[in-house]
Amino acid sequence: MSRPKKIDCCTGQPATSKQEAILAAAQTVFLESGYAAASMDAVAALANVSKATIYAHFSSKRALFEEMIGARCSVAFAPLPLPECYSDARQALYEMAEHFVSLLMAPEALALHRVIMGESPRLPEVGEAFYSVGPVRAIQRLTALLSDLARRGLLALDEAEMPLAIDLFTGMLKGDMHLRAVLGVPPKPGMTPQRLAAGAADMFMARYGVK
Amino acid sequence: MSRPKKIDCCTGQPATSKQEAILAAAQTVFLESGYAAASMDAVAALANVSKATIYAHFSSKRALFEEMIGARCSVAFAPLPLPECYSDARQALYEMAEHFVSLLMAPEALALHRVIMGESPRLPEVGEAFYSVGPVRAIQRLTALLSDLARRGLLALDEAEMPLAIDLFTGMLKGDMHLRAVLGVPPKPGMTPQRLAAGAADMFMARYGVK
DNA sequence: GTCTATAAAGCGATAGAC
DNA sequence: GTCTATCGCTTTATAGAC
Numbered sequence: 001m002s003r004p005k006k007i008d009c010c011t012g013q014p015a016t017s018k019q020e021a022i023l024a025a026a027q028t029v030f031l032e033s034g035y036a037a038a039s040m041d042a043v044a045a046l047a048n049v050s051k052a053t054i055y056a057h058f059s060s061k062r063a064l065f066e067e068m069i070g071a072r073c074s075v076a077f078a079p080l081p082l083p084e085c086y087s088d089a090r091q092a093l094y095e096m097a098e099h100f101v102s103l104l105m106a107p108e109a110l111a112l113h114r115v116i117m118g119e120s121p122r123l124p125e126v127g128e129a130f131y132s133v134g135p136v137r138a139i140q141r142l143t144a145l146l147s148d149l150a151r152r153g154l155l156a157l158d159e160a161e162m163p164l165a166i167d168l169f170t171g172m173l174k175g176d177m178h179l180r181a182v183l184g185v186p187p188k189p190g191m192t193p194q195r196l197a198a199g200a201a202d203m204f205m206a207r208y209g210v211k
Numbered sequence: 212m213s214r215p216k217k218i219d220c221c222t223g224q225p226a227t228s229k230q231e232a233i234l235a236a237a238q239t240v241f242l243e244s245g246y247a248a249a250s251m252d253a254v255a256a257l258a259n260v261s262k263a264t265i266y267a268h269f270s271s272k273r274a275l276f277e278e279m280i281g282a283r284c285s286v287a288f289a290p291l292p293l294p295e296c297y298s299d300a301r302q303a304l305y306e307m308a309e310h311f312v313s314l315l316m317a318p319e320a321l322a323l324h325r326v327i328m329g330e331s332p333r334l335p336e337v338g339e340a341f342y343s344v345g346p347v348r349a350i351q352r353l354t355a356l357l358s359d360l361a362r363r364g365l366l367a368l369d370e371a372e373m374p375l376a377i378d379l380f381t382g383m384l385k386g387d388m389h390l391r392a393v394l395g396v397p398p399k400p401g402m403t404p405q406r407l408a409a410g411a412a413d414m415f416m417a418r419y420g421v422k
Numbered sequence: 423g424t425c426t427a428t429a430a431a432g433c434g435a436t437a438g439a440c
Numbered sequence: 441g442t443c444t445a446t447c448g449c450t451t452t453a454t455a456g457a458c
Contacts, residue, residue, distance in 0.1 A: 033333075036245055039433065050435095052436075053441070055435065061433095111332075114328050117324070117394070120393065120395050121245075121322075121325065122245070130394065131391065131419070166407060167386045167399075167402070167407070169382040170386060170387060170412060171377075171382045171384040171437085172383055172386075176346065179346060183331045184331050185339055188378075190374075191374070191378070192299070195375060196375070202418065203379055203418045204414070207417035251451080251453085252452095262427065262452085263426085264423070264425075266453065267424075272452065
């Protein structure tokens, strides 16, 4: 007769299993050191388990890394909320843009970006998984918004030019500011996510706004 | 009496020193494997020298990496040529944009991008050096072009909004297409550097072109 | 300067007790 | 499931001969 649930009744953190502790430690270690430079010893020490315990839950270092990346991408790239104000296209674009920039510039998103970029040639599935849950979802959300605005006559934008328009829009939002942040270069003085979002919305409206 | 110049008279490649061979091998190995996963043995084997010879020329693995990055950045980021056609602002922007995109999408530039992004938290100087010889120079060139076009009345753009305008422009050119390429995701069907450059030039002209 | 040989340490992964 | 202990291999870096 096995216990129906593992209940660690006396430790300070009874609800978190060892598997969760390992994943949390892996996140810290991998995002700080990169995949190759990270060691399973470091993960084990941070998770307060032995190395053998890690291998009881994850078949290899690579498997642990991939699980961790998948878990982090799910929470780091929460779906973009559609804006509240729909009557003003410029305002709707601005709201979405600002939210998009703040997602991109979050420290955890930056760390994910760095590690995945660095390792994508050796781990192609990781790069594709990242792209699928990050950029792809953001693009879908933006497509929904822009289609809606166009259908209501608030944007002069037909379906055929939608993919290009969205690439240009997201590109403006993930420009120099994001690159500096990823590289550790101090941000350009006077540049803020709000200014960037406003500039991108203005540029987009100048091109696709109704006259 | 020491020989005035080291002349290896009988090998197939007399002009290239061992130091150059080591740097070339380091480039291949580091850009393929990333910094941490690359080994000095692999560099030595590819350069056809012993590991001890490497350490006679470079004090450590890290020093070799930094030298290699500096050397590659200098050649990978050749200065953007200013466009020939100056009378048509849209055409000038397009030419510069297309050149910029092709620089970004070159396989070697992509590999540099990946490795430097992945390692920038541990090697901040590398990230800053990359930014200084890559994006900074491109921004300077674009500033020169845009200032010139504005001075001649071909763009409605004053100095104050120049930094933002340039960030938006370069962002459009380094958007989804570049991200896909870095991550190894196949390019979006129908998207080409030319279409992207044209879209960015059109968007920019809609916002900053003279009416 | 360049080599062979090796030191010294760290790595991923596993065996076996409990 | 979890631990301790260890295997077998690779790593960066150096010593010493030439």
